[in-house]
Amino acid sequence: MNSDQFATRAIHVGQAPDAATGAVVVPIYQTSTYAQSDVGEHKGYDYSRTANPTRAALEECLASLEEGKFGLAFSSGMGAITTLMFLLKKGDHVVVCDDVYGGTFRLFRRVLEDFGLEFSFVDMTNPEATARAVRVNTRMLWIETPTNPLIKVVDIAAIAQIAKKAGAWTVVDNTFVSPYLQKPLTLGADIVMHSTTKYLGGHSDVIGGAVVTADKEIFERLKFLQNAAGAVPGPLDCWLVLRGIKTLALRMERHSENALTIAQMLEKNFAVERVFYPGLKSHPQYEIARRQMGASGGMLSFIARGGAESARRIARATRLFTLGESLGGVESLIEVPAAMTHMSVAGSPLEVSPALVRLSVGIEHADDLRADLEQAFAQS
Numbered sequence: 148m149n150s151d152q153f154a155t156r157a158i159h160v161g162q163a164p165d166a167a168t169g170a171v172v173v174p175i176y177q178t179s180t181y182a183q184s185d186v187g188e189h190k191g192y193d194y195s196r197t198a199n200p201t202r203a204a205l206e207e208c209l210a211s212l213e214e215g216k217f218g219l220a221f222s223s224g225m226g227a228i229t230t231l232m233f234l235l236k237k238g239d240h241v242v243v244c245d246d247v248y249g250g251t252f253r254l255f256r257r258v259l260e261d262f263g264l265e266f267s268f269v270d271m272t273n274p275e276a277t278a279r280a281v282r283v284n285t286r287m288l289w290i291e292t293p294t295n296p297l298i299k300v301v302d303i304a305a306i307a308q309i310a311k312k313a314g315a316w317t318v319v320d321n322t323f324v325s326p327y328l329q330k331p332l333t334l335g336a337d338i339v340m341h342s343t344t345k346y347l348g349g350h351s352d353v354i355g356g357a358v359v360t361a362d363k364e365i366f367e368r369l370k371f372l373q374n375a376a377g378a379v380p381g382p383l384d385c386w387l388v389l390r391g392i393k394t395l396a397l398r399m400e401r402h403s404e405n406a407l408t409i410a411q412m413l414e415k416n417f418a419v420e421r422v423f424y425p426g427l428k429s430h431p432q433y434e435i436a437r438r439q440m441g442a443s444g445g446m447l448s449f450i451a452r453g454g455a456e457s458a459r460r461i462a463r464a465t466r467l468f469t470l471g472e473s474l475g476g477v478e479s480l481i482e483v484p485a486a487m488t489h490m491s492v493a494g495s496p497l498e499v500s501p502a503l504v505r506l507s508v509g510i511e512h513a514d515d516l517r518a519d520l521e522q523a524f525a526q527s
């Protein structure tokens with residue numbers, strides 16, 4: 148089944164009724180190994196690190212949603228990123244945007260630099276500065292957009308052009324908005340990756356990662372690396388992500404509507420110095436976001452006027468917004484990045500303000516979310 152419409156593909160691609168039983172839902176093939184009909188003879192499955200039917204269903208669906216040709220699932224977003232970095236060799240250079248998930252920064256700076264990879268962190272909302280950061284040994288440009296946690300929007304097509312000229316790959320971490328709202332491969336990126344823990348899974352009940360590409364050569368190398376390094380998800384985790392994906396289109400619509408409502412409310416709030424949300428006209432990349440994203444997504448952040456203490460008070464005082472790391476689930480979350488998800492950037496040029504509060508706006512009723520934030524501000 149390969150209908151053109153995203154919402155239909157999310158429910159059907161890779162998910163035809165089970166050939167053996169007619170089961171409408173892809174079974175959880177909870178097996179590590181497969182009977183062979185003769186030595187080395189099998190039906191495409193010999194060992195579940197290499198391939199598993201539940202994982203294969205998820206991988207096919209992911210490829211379709213990202214308008215790619217090949218999907219690969221991983222045990223976590225970081226597992227996906229680590230495996231992608233195995234595409235590189237000692238002495239290779241990567242240009243990275245200067246606002247990324249703290250764990251990505253930690254892997255690049257504190258682990259991979261020791262293996263001889265080089266990283267430059269630049270403001271990728273500035274294509275000229277990005278072009279200047281490219282060196283002869285640059286092999287990859289790493290974009291996260293919208294960025295975590297400052298919600299900056301990077302012009303994927305502009306950066307992909309710079310990469311192409313340099314003979315480097317463009318990789319986009321598309322975790323913050325999902326393929327429903329943004330399809331980097333259609334904008335010139337070579338590889339797109341996800342923490343499927345977030346919007347794709349959508350229910351805060353699984354850790355996972357994914358990579359999609361339309362390039363056969365890149366895929367074959369990554370498929371080899373997926374098996375060689377072994378950061379693969381279990382069948383149940385694949386099944387949970389696949390089930391989450393079925394409602395992705397609906398969820399992203401509601402996340403975006405709710406987040407816009409909350410962002411507009413915060414913009415009028417006296418206790419808020421600045422709101423970062425690409426759906427607001429005040430966002431510096433509002434026009435790029437409109438062009439590149441179907442809607443503005445569920446992630447926003449703001450600076451509390453009262454500083455670090457005020458940010459912490461607000462984060463402690465919400466009742467519906469749960470204080471916690473992660474994002475992209477149906478339930479709303481609140482956090483203080485400097486003390487939580489982005490502790491690892493402390494002391495680096497990527498350090499974030501302790502007065503910054505990040506919201507993952509869920510799909511509860513907008514009135515209840517608004518009321519919760521109002522009472523939290525009133526208390527703090």
Ligand code: P1T
Pocket residue numbers: 223224225226248250251291295320322323341342343344354355356472473474488
């Ligand atoms: O947690 P994991 O599934 O390994 O994904 C890592 C990751 C990669 N990319 C982005 C943009 C991310 O936001 C994350 C994980 N982020 C959080 C846990 C967080 O609260 O920001």
